[in-house]
Amino acid sequence: MTESHPFKSGYVAILGRPNVGKSTLLNQLLGYRLSIVSPKPQTTRRRVLGILHGENHQILFLDTPGILQKTRYALHKRMMEQARAAVQDADVLLFVVEPVEPDEVDQEVLNFLKGHPKPVLLVINKIDTVEKRKLLPVMDAYSKLFPFQEIVPVSALKADGLDVLLRLIVQYLPEGPPYYPEDTLTDMDERSLVAERIRERIFHLYREEIPYSAAVEIEEFIEQDPAHGGKDYIRATIYVERDSQKGILIGKGGEKLRKVGTQVRKEIEFLLGRPVYLELWVKVFPKWRQNPAFLKRLGL
Numbered sequence: 001m002t003e004s005h006p007f008k009s010g011y012v013a014i015l016g017r018p019n020v021g022k023s024t025l026l027n028q029l030l031g032y033r034l035s036i037v038s039p040k041p042q043t044t045r046r047r048v049l050g051i052l053h054g055e056n057h058q059i060l061f062l063d064t065p066g067i068l069q070k071t072r073y074a075l076h077k078r079m080m081e082q083a084r085a086a087v088q089d090a091d092v093l094l095f096v097v098e099p100v101e102p103d104e105v106d107q108e109v110l111n112f113l114k115g116h117p118k119p120v121l122l123v124i125n126k127i128d129t130v131e132k133r134k135l136l137p138v139m140d141a142y143s144k145l146f147p148f149q150e151i152v153p154v155s156a157l158k159a160d161g162l163d164v165l166l167r168l169i170v171q172y173l174p175e176g177p178p179y180y181p182e183d184t185l186t187d188m189d190e191r192s193l194v195a196e197r198i199r200e201r202i203f204h205l206y207r208e209e210i211p212y213s214a215a216v217e218i219e220e221f222i223e224q225d226p227a228h229g230g231k232d233y234i235r236a237t238i239y240v241e242r243d244s245q246k247g248i249l250i251g252k253g254g255e256k257l258r259k260v261g262t263q264v265r266k267e268i269e270f271l272l273g274r275p276v277y278l279e280l281w282v283k284v285f286p287k288w289r290q291n292p293a294f295l296k297r298l299g300l
């Protein structure tokens with residue numbers, strides 16, 4: 001007997017507080033590194049679309065910036081608008097948390113989803129960091145806070161529980177045709193992907209306020225440039241807010257910035273599948289995080 005499976009498709013928004021592992025989860029579900037990840041909160045600034053093509057489904061994952069309680073800067077407000085927009089677009093919501101009992105902030109963050117008509121699945125991530133017996137009270141506490149359709153414990157990092165999660169997502173996905181052709185992995189262009197990779201390196205290589213004060217803009221991107229021996233020529237500017245930050249970013253004799261360049265060039269070459277000539281510049285743009293026109297220029 002053959003069973004006919006209708007094709008299913010839709011948007012799945014990945015939401016939660018900063019640093020719970022939303023971007024890691026997206027990357028693991030997709031099987032490649034699309035969204036940037038760091039041990040620091042607020043790495044993701046914009047919504048990232050990642051497309052998963054299955055035999056009978058197409059899932060359009062939306063990774064979002066972590067939900068913040070306080071929006072100090074225009075940048076933070078834009079980040080929250082991106083998260084809200086993803087909620088509105090979503091057919092299924094994944095609310096990602098760490099395996100600890102919810103506090104008041106979690107409760108407030110859940111207000112983000114109040115009255116939402118679509119299924120909400122609770123994903124308890126990082127279960128590799130706790131004993132199994134500690135999970136039950138966490139699941140219990142969360143189910144009292146919100147009527148989740150499902151509660152799924154996973155470890156995004158160890159790819160544990162993701163097959164179960166994926167099966168449930170497909171189950172809740174509405175019937176519909178594929179939205180994108182099969183070779184499309186995201187709606188981000190190469191320029192944005194490269195800019196994000198540079199930002200990710202900065203999150204890994206610098207401390208304190210530097211990553212938060214840094215923005216990356218691709219000034220020039222020439223594919224297979226004859227002037228650079230047929231390599232892709234990419235000139236990127238890293239913006240920071242103060243002169244002192246510029247000094248830290250560049251480092252003694254330019255050493256630190258060279259390190260960023262060397263490390264990220266290899267990643268970009270892997271991403272693009274082509275050799276790259278990368279030039280990095282650092283400029284000061286005071287208070288760019290408060291500047292709506294500049295945020296718009298960055299695509300935020």
Ligand SMILES: Nc1nc2c(ncn2[C@@H]2O[C@H](COP(=O)(O)OP(=O)(O)O)[C@@H](O)[C@H]2O)c(=O)[nH]1
Nearest residue numbers: 019020021022023024037038039126155156157
């Ligand atoms: N131990 C452990 N760490 C994780 C897991 N998932 C994510 N992380 C780490 O948590 C940090 C934040 O991850 P990220 O995906 O950037 O979180 P986001 O801010 O929610 O997008 C990174 O250091 C990840 O390596 C997990 O399942 N287990």
Ligand SMILES: [Mg+2]
Nearest residue numbers: 022023043044
């Ligand atoms: Mg993220």
